[in-house]
Amino acid sequence: MTCRPMARLAWALPIALAGMAGAVQAQTWPGTDKWTYSVTPYLWMPAFKGTLKYTRPPGTGNPDVSVDERSVLDALDAAFMLTGEARRGRWSFYGDYVYLKFSTSKSAVRSVDFNAGPSNSSFAATSNTGSDSTLKGNMLTLAGGYSLAQTADSPFDLIGGLRYLGITAETSWNLSAAVAGPQLGQTFAAAGSASRSKDLFDGIIGFRGRAKIADRWYLPYYADVGTGSSNLTWQALAGISYAFGWGEVALAYRHLYYDQKGDNLMHDFKFSGPMVGATFRF
Numbered sequence: 001m002t003c004r005p006m007a008r009l010a011w012a013l014p015i016a017l018a019g020m021a022g023a024v025q026a027q028t029w030p031g032t033d034k035w036t037y038s039v040t041p042y043l044w045m046p047a048f049k050g051t052l053k054y055t056r057p058p059g060t061g062n063p064d065v066s067v068d069e070r071s072v073l074d075a076l077d078a079a080f081m082l083t084g085e086a087r088r089g090r091w092s093f094y095g096d097y098v099y100l101k102f103s104t105s106k107s108a109v110r111s112v113d114f115n116a117g118p119s120n121s122s123f124a125a126t127s128n129t130g131s132d133s134t135l136k137g138n139m140l141t142l143a144g145g146y147s148l149a150q151t152a153d154s155p156f157d158l159i160g161g162l163r164y165l166g167i168t169a170e171t172s173w174n175l176s177a178a179v180a181g182p183q184l185g186q187t188f189a190a191a192g193s194a195s196r197s198k199d200l201f202d203g204i205i206g207f208r209g210r211a212k213i214a215d216r217w218y219l220p221y222y223a224d225v226g227t228g229s230s231n232l233t234w235q236a237l238a239g240i241s242y243a244f245g246w247g248e249v250a251l252a253y254r255h256l257y258y259d260q261k262g263d264n265l266m267h268d269f270k271f272s273g274p275m276v277g278a279t280f281r282f
Contacts, residue, residue, distance in 0.1 A: 033088065033089055034088065035086060035087070035088045036086075036087050036088070036281065036282075037084070037085065037086050037087075037281065037282055038084065038085045038247065038279050038280065038281045038282075039082070039083070039084050039279070039280050040082070040083040040084070040085075040277050040278065040279040040280070041081065041082055041277065041278065042081050042082075042083065042250075042275055042276060042277025042278070043079065043081060043275060043276055043277070044079075044081055044098065044100075044254055044273060044274075044275035045072045045073070045076070045273045045274060045275070046072065046100075046254070046256070046271035046272055046273035047069060047070045047072050047271070047272055047273050048067065048069055048102065048135070048269070048270065048271045048272075049067065049068045049069070049269070049270050050066075050067060050258075050266060050267060050268050050269030050270060051064055051065065051066050051067070051110070051266075051267040051268060051269070052064070052065045052067060052107075052133070052169050052171065052196075052265060052266065052267075053065075053263060053264065053265055053266075053267055054169075054171065054194040054195075054196050054265075055196065055263060056194055058115070059114070059181070059183075059185060059186045059187075060186075060187070060188065060189070061112040061113065061114050061179065061181060061186065061187070061188030062112065062113045062114075062115065062263075063109045063111070063112050063171070063173070063188070063194060064109070064110050064111045064112070064113070064267075065107050065108065065109055065110065065131070065133060065171045065173075066107060066108055066110045067104065067106065067107045067133055067135075068106055068107075069102065069104040069106045069107075070106075071106075072102075072273060075102045075103060075104045075106075076100070076101075076102060077101040077102060077103055078099070078100070078101040079099065079100050079101070080097075080098075080099040081096075081097065081098050081099070081275075081277075082096075082097050083095070083096045083097075083277075090146055090147040091144065091145070091146060091147075092144065092145040092146075092147070092157060093143075093144050093145075094141075094142075094143060094145070095140065095141065095142050096139075096140070096141040097138075097139070097140050097141075098137075098138070098139040098140075099137070099138050099139075100135070100136070100137055101134070101135070101136040101137075102134065102135045102136075103132065103133075103134045104132070104133055104134075104135075105130070105131070105132050107131045107132065107133040107171060108128040108131050109127075109128055109131060109171075109173050109175065112179050112181075112188045114181035114182060114183070114186045114188075127175050127176050127177075128173065128174070128175060128176075129174045129175065129176055130173070130174040131171060131172065131173040131174065132171070132172050133169065133170065133171040134168075134169070134170045134171075135167065135168075135169050136167070136168045136169075137165060137166060137167035137168070138164075138165070138166045138167075139163065139164065139165045139166075140163070140164045141161065141162070141163045141164075141204070142161050142162055142163075143159045143160060143161025143162070143204065143224075144159065144160060144161060145157035145158060145159040145160075145208065146158050149209065153212040154209065154210065154211050154212055155209045155210060156207065156208075156209040157207060157208050157209060158205075158206075158207055159204075159205065159206050159207060159208055159224065160203075160204065160205045160206075161203075161204055162201065162202070162203055162204065163200075163201075163202050163204050163224075163226060163233065163235075164199070164200065164201055164202075165198075165199075165200040165202075165233075165258065166197070166198070166199045166200075167197065167198055167200075167265070167266070168195065168196070168197040169195065169196055169197075169265060170193065170194070170195035170196075171193065171194055171195075172191075172192070172193035173191065173192060173193070174190065174191045175190045175191070176190070177190055178190045196265050198264070198265040198266070199229070200228070200229035200230050200233075200258070200260075201228050201229050202226040202227055202228035202229055202230050202233050203226050203227065203228050204224040204225065204226030204233070204235075205224065205225065205226065206222070206223045206224030206225060206235075207222075207223060207224075208220075208221065208222040208223075209221060209222075210241070216242055216243045216244075217240065217241070217242055217243075218240070218241045218242075218243065218248075219238070219239070219240055219241075220237070220238075220239050220240075220241050220250055220252065221237065221238050221239075222235070222236065222237045223235070223236045223237075224236075229260075230258055230259060230260055230266075231259045231260050231261045232257070232258075232259045233256075233257060233258050233259070234256075234257050235254070235255065235256045235257070236254070236255050237252050237253065237254040237255070237275075238252060238253060239251055239252025239253065239275075240252070246280060246281065247278065247279040247280045247281045248278070248279040248281075249276075249277070249278050249279075250276070250277050250278075250279070251274070251275075251276050252274070252275050252276075252277075253272075253273070253274055253275070254271075254272070254273065254274075254275050255270070255271070255272045256270070256271040256272075257269070257270050257271075
């Protein structure tokens with residue numbers, strides 16, 4: 001069952017209750033006519049779960065691989081994250097960059113499609129005697145915002161922009177036996193590997209801001225939702241931060257969702273986990 005992109009935007013935006021990308025707002029009043037800048041290095045440690053759909057030569061079978069990794073420290077190979085913001089008056093511009101590479105043994109072939117009849121989808125858990133997957137991705141969000149708030153204590157920006165995700169996935173598998181296809185000569189080997197890369201460009205809309213709860217204490221939030229190369233993508237973050245004279249430190253929880261349909265690579269994919277960062281303002 002499918003639904004139209006704009007319908008998905010209507011229900012996804014209200015439930016995306018928190019956020020990041022520019023993690024924490026500048027402390028200057030939104031109406032000031034002076035440019036202010038901030039840079040936020042941070043670390044995000046997401047668990048991830050979803051389905052990878054590979055394409056292979058005709059007759060060899062296209063595997064759908066489920067991935068469910070929760071031990072992020074064991075799976076993480078490399079990471080780099082950085083957010084930057086420029087603000088003047090009610091207008092703001094920011095960029096958010098994320099690089100992550102994971103390797104996990106918590107994956108399994110769940111079905112094989114030979115494009116010649118029904119998929120062989122009745123894989124028992126014991127059929128997978130060993131599977132390893134690697135995910136490597138670059139994500140860049142570029143957006144502009146307009147502030148509707150009149151105070152630096154509780155700013156609220158409407159945002160719009162573009163998110164790019166370039167991802168490469170690779171899986172090697174070992175099954176207890178080869179899988180025969182519906183037609184003569186079609187076989188999915190008991191051991192093998194597949195890889196696939198995808199570039200996704202999605203337009204996004206959303207909001208961001210923070211609420212002051214006590215002297216120097218704030219609740220930053222962010223949410224966006226979008227579509228384009230993806231059937232649906234959305235992101236949300238909520239956290240708590242403490243302000244210093246030089247900037248701010250924040251602890252938050254971030255969720256990122258991607259879904260593609262048909263023969264595309266990523267199906268119902270979720271990245272969720274805690275993050276910590278420090279914002280430097282000048």
